[in-house]
Amino acid sequence: MRQWFSKWVGWVRVIAIFGLLCGLMIRIADPPPIAALRNATFDLYHQSKPRDLTPLPVAILDVDDRSIEEIGQWPWPRNRIADLVDNAAALGAVAIGFDIIFAEPDRLSPPQIAADNPDMPDDLAAQLAALQDHDQILAEAFARSRVILGQTSVRTYAGNRIEKRAMADAAHALIGPDPRPHLMTFPDIVQNLPELEASAAGRGMFSTRPDPDGIYRRVPLVMSVQGEIRLGLAAELLRIATGGEPFIVRTNDAGVEGVVLARQLIPTAQDGTVWPYLTASSQSRYVSATDLLNDRLPQDRLLGHLLLVGTSAIGLEDFRATPLGVPMAGVEIHAQVLENIMSESLLIRPNYTIAIELLTTGILCLLVVVFAPSLAARTMIASSLVLMTGYGAISYYLFHGQRILLDPSFPILATALAIILISTVNYLREERQRREIRSAFGQYVSPDLVDQLSENQSQLTLGGESRQLTLLFSDVRGFTAIAEDFREDPEALTRLMNQFLTILSNAIMEHKGTIDKFMGDAVMAFWNAPLRHDDHAHAACRAALQMIAEVEQFNHARLRAQKRKRVGQRGQASDTRKPWVKVHRLNVGIGINTGQCVVGNMGSKTRFDYTALGDPVNVASRLEGQSRYYGAAIILGYATAEEVKDHFALIELDRVRVVGKEVPETIFALLGDISLRNDARFRQATLCNSEMLAAYRAQNWDRAETLLSKLRESVDALDLALDDYLDLYARRLLELRRIPPPDNWDGVFASTQK
Structure with a gap:
């Protein structure tokens, strides 16, 4: 019984019917606003077709x-x-x-003039008084017609009332x-x-x-x-x-x-x-x-x-x-x-018109209340418009053809309010469902994507569109060793990674990025889809810098917490102390690349993901892998570097032919924001780095070594984390002196690692 009531009657319909009864009572009372609306409607009729x-x-x-x-x-x-x-x-x-x-009385009547002027000569006053009174003349004219x-x-009011005459x-x-x-x-x-x-x-x-x-x-x-x-x-x-x-x-x-x-x-x-x-x-x-x-x-x-x-x-x-x-x-x-x-052309508003208007109001509103909750929005709106327009047309026809005043305003207003009530309840119900969807799926995909899908379910179809994206891949360096230390406590490893991935996710979403997927300790994200983002490359770089900074803070917080635990357990018996797990620094490698991709729902008809495909995606993934080799936390592809070079501190690392690609890619390290870029010492360091790379590619090993030493001094002065990069080129120069490159060497490094 309760399920039947909920499905076929429901509290929405009960409330709507109660509102209808209240509305009919208001119409019977006919307060001034209702009467004013009705009169204004009749005025429009009158103005549209005067007699x-x-x-x-x-x-x-x-x-x-x-x-x-x-x-x-x-x-x-x-x-x-x-x-x-x-x-x-x-x-x-x-x-x-x-x-x-x-x-x-007429004040211009001759006798009245004589009476009103006592200083008038007596003979003149007598002559005027003898003349016929004007009011009498008028009364005689009335009698003749x-x-x-x-x-x-x-x-009138108290003290100023008119004396009544019969x-x-x-x-x-x-x-x-x-x-x-x-x-x-x-x-x-x-x-x-x-x-x-x-x-x-x-x-x-x-x-x-x-x-x-x-x-x-x-x-x-x-x-x-x-x-x-x-x-x-x-x-x-x-x-x-x-x-x-x-x-x-x-x-x-x-x-x-x-x-x-x-x-x-x-x-x-x-x-x-x-x-x-x-x-x-x-x-x-x-x-x-x-x-x-x-x-x-x-x-x-x-x-x-x-x-x-x-x-x-x-x-x-x-x-x-x-x-x-x-x-x-x-x-x-x-x-x-x-x-x-x-x-016989008076307008007619018979007493029974009120009953017709009340009955029409009840029928129209009941039709809306009964059928609207179960109809599609388009059908409900179209049907309601037909009903209201039809009644309005009948009302105007009666005025135009029969001069009968049948009020269209209240029935149409009441029907519109019923539609608004039902629509509002339906909207609130759908909004609650959207919140449930967001709550459920927002844990897996970008909230922006959830919002867009909840607003436009037509996007839940296979297919994609071509769009320029900025892609970000991140990974934890040395994760295998970290996982090995947690082999006795996998729940702790799960908690650690959840905390770590939350930091990365917050940075991405704070800068309007879309998280594509988590792959163990790795994250893939992109910008400029599904929502457009004009400076998507800049947003990705800002997110990457925030990720590095907040992971560093996370590392320090974990070390401080470990020290506090050790101090707290010094006085405990040795057999009650918990085994210690080494606190590993979580070092993140990030690769960022920009390019034209296909983004959309990819997969099968029964299961698919919103993701991006294309060569820039593969390059971004390879760049993240190169961060271990070059010792730079964030590596940018050439297209991204060109977009952001005027707003971030970049330094060129190399020209690399990554695994699976024949065309070399010039890569850069992202070291900081515009404040570091505008530092004169940093500009000097980037100039020195460019000259070193030019000498290296020209096979001028002596000059390259000299510039490398000078660059190391500049890097140390700025406290930049580029030691691995400098050591890499030092080793390369030694190796190239020992075994010179072939004659067709183009200075491109062929990477063998993903």
């Missing part, structure tokens, strides 16, 4: 900058507003809605539960003067509220105003224009379904709001107020139109941020809502 602008009998009577310039500053006397109403009605406007509040007055909400009843009927708990609520509003309200055919709210990001995406079609159910300005304008029949609010347990207005059902969100489907702002909707007052309009411009009166003048403009990404005058938003209702 087509089609001629409809809706116009905006605009108090624009030109009107202010010609008529005078705002607010105008109410008798001028009355002229606007009369002129519009005369031109055939069906109904007029005001996106303007007339909350205070179908006028809908706008009302708006107001922010509102004219808005005739309506309800089908279903009381909608007020779901509606947008306005507890305090600003109304027009009572005489104006009484003369108007209707009253509508033009207040709306933006989303948290400040964008006006929804407009309340029906709302709760001081506890009464009222229509918005656009809806009330349409109701009055179509006969003034009562409106009907249809509700269910989830909230408002829609409003029946002008004998058609207008679907709404559960809070009674609608989503306007906007076009870009268009001047074709606007009529300048000054043109209407000065009889400059064509006779049929307002015929049969529903007219909204608003302002767009600088200082009076009332612009709102819209989903289209550009601001728009508030009155034009109401006009577009009216157009949407008349053309």
Whole structure:
């Protein structure tokens, strides 16, 4: 049972399902970030395909900058507003809605002017008081036409609340539960003067509220105003224009379904709001107020139109941020809502869309949770992209073709998070497996190679590539004698060699080398593969110098430890003393060569090694063998010496024809780093050595002996370990004097030892 659970369910899926349930609960709560993402997606839809602008009998009577310039500053006397109403009605406007509040008496009315100026002459004041009040003139104009007055909400606080006035009843009927708990609520509003309200055919709210990001995406079609159910300005304008029949609010347990207005059902969100489907702002909707007052309009411009009166003048403009990404005058938003209702083009977001989005989220995430852990990464990504893209395409199609707003953002986001969760867990699991591989195989091959193979398993195939490498071979001189002294304690020999090989390995890997293999006490390594290394020859030389230095420290540490043991056992009885093993110095011989090799996986299809093949490999191995003959710890081939000669202290040793090769190789001893190379005494020694070798190859034995003696003095002064090299040439000179070389002698030494 436990194995079945681990294989087919697993803790990853359990955690993912728990996360899915939490995600669905978050969506139901609908916090601001989720709503903002959804709204931003709908905005993109809106911007990608705004509503087509089609001629409809809706116009905006605009108090624009030109009107202010010609008529005078705002607010105008109410008798001028009355002229606007009369002129519009005369031109055939069906109904007029005001996106303007007339909350205070007109201060430009003659009686009001007389009241506001007590120092005015009595006869003049009497004449003004006798004139008709402008507000009365406006009320009479309202009574002669179908006028809908706008009302708006107001922010109030304790001590500054507006006195409530009785509102004219808005005739309506309800089908279903009381909608007020779901509606947008306005507890305090600003109304027009009572005489104006009484003369108007209707009253509508033009207040709306933006989303948290400040964008006006929804407009309340029906709302709760001081506890009464009222229509918005656009809806009330349409109701009055179509006969003034009562409106009907249809509700269910989830909230408002829609409003029946002008004998058609207008679907709404559960809070009674609608989503306007906007076009870009268009001047074709606007009529300048000054043109209407000065009889400059064509006779049929307002015929049969529903007219909204608003302002767009600088200082009076009332612009709102819209989903289209550009601001728009508030009155034009109401006009577009009216157009949407008349053309049945409102965006639709039914209450059931939330259930569809939750169900889709659950299905998509469950598909990912169930199948993703067992699928290849490529298949999982491709399948997930198909699912998410398909759902996004359906969402956009519904908007484009049906004007239905189905949120693609949350289901896609939740699916992407599920994919990320599963992928993260898979990645952590694979990372753990990689660490296990590195831990297991890193003991045998280079960690760099393990890393590369774990990242790209395609390299675990037979084959190789041609690359220039620097190769290093090292061996312990006299290892046979050392092993013989440990014949009674082979474990101690194993510990010793492990410590020794660790020193060599650390130096190689510290300088980014790849350890090819261990062969008893010998090590083969190379640089510039599998990872490229621009100065691979320099790195190999630095590693070799570090190996020699640290082996020397290791030798001293072993001698000191042996002395401490002897001192500690002096007081012990002779029969309890442990037998002593001679402490041999571990002397390392190193050969380094550079050249073009084939590097890669070599072997059979079932077992292979990452190694290098080629003539430079054989030469490097032979050079390591020559270190015993010449007494130099590190010997470089000619190609390596050419690469590093400007940064290391080198001295030419000989031209050698190693075993198995016909072409001679000029070899060099690596003695130190650049500080030794720049020493004037060393430069003098290398010059003397070059002259000695030249005399030797020219068979000038006397001069060669003289220069050899001079070179010995320079070497002793620098304390360089070249005694074996100098003794070698001393013996050669004696032998060549005794038995001269043949006439075709080229000065090349033919080595007979590997």
